[in-house]
Amino acid sequence: MRPAEIAAAAFDLAGAVLSVQPHPTGHINDAYLVATDRRRYLLQRLNPSVFTDPDAVMANLVVVTEHLRSKGEPTLTLVPTRSGEVSWRDESGAVWRMYLYLEAAHPLEVRSAADAAVVGHVFGRFHRLLADVDTARLRVSLPGFHDPERRVAQLEAAVGSDACDRLDSAREDVDALRALQHTIGSGLDHLPVRVAHNDAKAANLLVDEIGGRQPLVVDLDTVMPGSVLWDVGDMIRSSTGTPEEASATVSFDVDRYRALVDAWLAETHELVTQEERDAVPTAGMVVTFEQAVRFLTDHLQGDVYFRIARPGENLDRAHNQLELLRSMMSAL
Numbered sequence: 001m002r003p004a005e006i007a008a009a010a011f012d013l014a015g016a017v018l019s020v021q022p023h024p025t026g027h028i029n030d031a032y033l034v035a036t037d038r039r040r041y042l043l044q045r046l047n048p049s050v051f052t053d054p055d056a057v058m059a060n061l062v063v064v065t066e067h068l069r070s071k072g073e074p075t076l077t078l079v080p081t082r083s084g085e086v087s088w089r090d091e092s093g094a095v096w097r098m099y100l101y102l103e104a105a106h107p108l109e110v111r112s113a114a115d116a117a118v119v120g121h122v123f124g125r126f127h128r129l130l131a132d133v134d135t136a137r138l139r140v141s142l143p144g145f146h147d148p149e150r151r152v153a154q155l156e157a158a159v160g161s162d163a164c165d166r167l168d169s170a171r172e173d174v175d176a177l178r179a180l181q182h183t184i185g186s187g188l189d190h191l192p193v194r195v196a197h198n199d200a201k202a203a204n205l206l207v208d209e210i211g212g213r214q215p216l217v218v219d220l221d222t223v224m225p226g227s228v229l230w231d232v233g234d235m236i237r238s239s240t241g242t243p244e245e246a247s248a249t250v251s252f253d254v255d256r257y258r259a260l261v262d263a264w265l266a267e268t269h270e271l272v273t274q275e276e277r278d279a280v281p282t283a284g285m286v287v288t289f290e291q292a293v294r295f296l297t298d299h300l301q302g303d304v305y306f307r308i309a310r311p312g313e314n315l316d317r318a319h320n321q322l323e324l325l326r327s328m329m330s331a332l
Contacts, residue, residue: 014036045094046097120263133195146188166299201234232283
């Protein structure tokens with residue numbers, strides 16, 4: 001049996017397994033669609049190179065999904081193992097988990113101000129409903145995940161080693177990011193600590209084919225204590241320009257930006273402080289800068305973090321984010 005088939009057999013499934021096939025979802029974890037004679041499931045293997053503390057990831061996920069469900073909010077549903085655990089560890093030490101598969105659902109693509117408003121409303125509701133969770137219950141599963149200074153240091157290390165002999169192709173973008181570093185600033189960690197998604201991009205909202213089901217926040221692996229302005233920044237980054245991160249050209253759409261921010265504030269106005277409100281424009285630029293640095297670093301390191309479909313895709317993603325950042329800076 002293949003590793004995914006062995007893993008699938010460890011979970012408490014309804015019906016007999018008919019197939020276990022790769023599923024093209026996300027940049028980080030390996031995913032498989034498991035079909036039984038009664039329903040379908042999504043099986044995932046957490047990337048051990050990224051999630052070095054998978055138990056913390058799963059503990060946070062349980063806290064958040066149980067809290068949302070207690071408030072009647074739709075959320076991801078974990079399938080337990082045959083022994084009642086929330087995950088299963090294989091012989092190599094890799095951790096696997098399984099969700100009920102969401103039929104007829106796909107990631108939201110932002111193509112209009114109305115779409116951007118959906119992103120703002122859904123993540124704003126997510127923040128509001130989780131506002132009464134004691135952040136001490138959550139573990140820091142990815143230390144320094146949002147830390148532009150740390151990310152720049154990683155980029156400089158990758159530039160210095162040039163282990164994959166790719167610096168010549170990336171030098172122009174490296175120089176541009178270096179020049180922007182001090183203009184953008186170092187981060188948002190001076191703001192109140194709340195429950196944050198930390199990867200609040202539009203693609204992490206699942207919608208159904210006909211709009212009859214409430215959009216669902218997914219990819220909860222990075223939920224940790226932190227500033228919700230990191231989420232706002234990622235919403236802005238992913239919703240105000242060209243939807244595809246690897247496309248050739250991108251520009252900042254002010255109408256989408258205003259619709260998104262207004263929708264988020266409509267949900268969180270009783271929660272956020274004036275300092276957080278004032279940080280909204282900065283958040284978009286900081287996170288876009290940080291993401292450009294991350295894509296470029298991964299390109300120089302040999303594409304070890306973000307999954308690619310073709311050579312040079314992470315370099316194109318980095319260049320795309322840099323162009324979006326420039327456009328954003330000229331408009332805000």
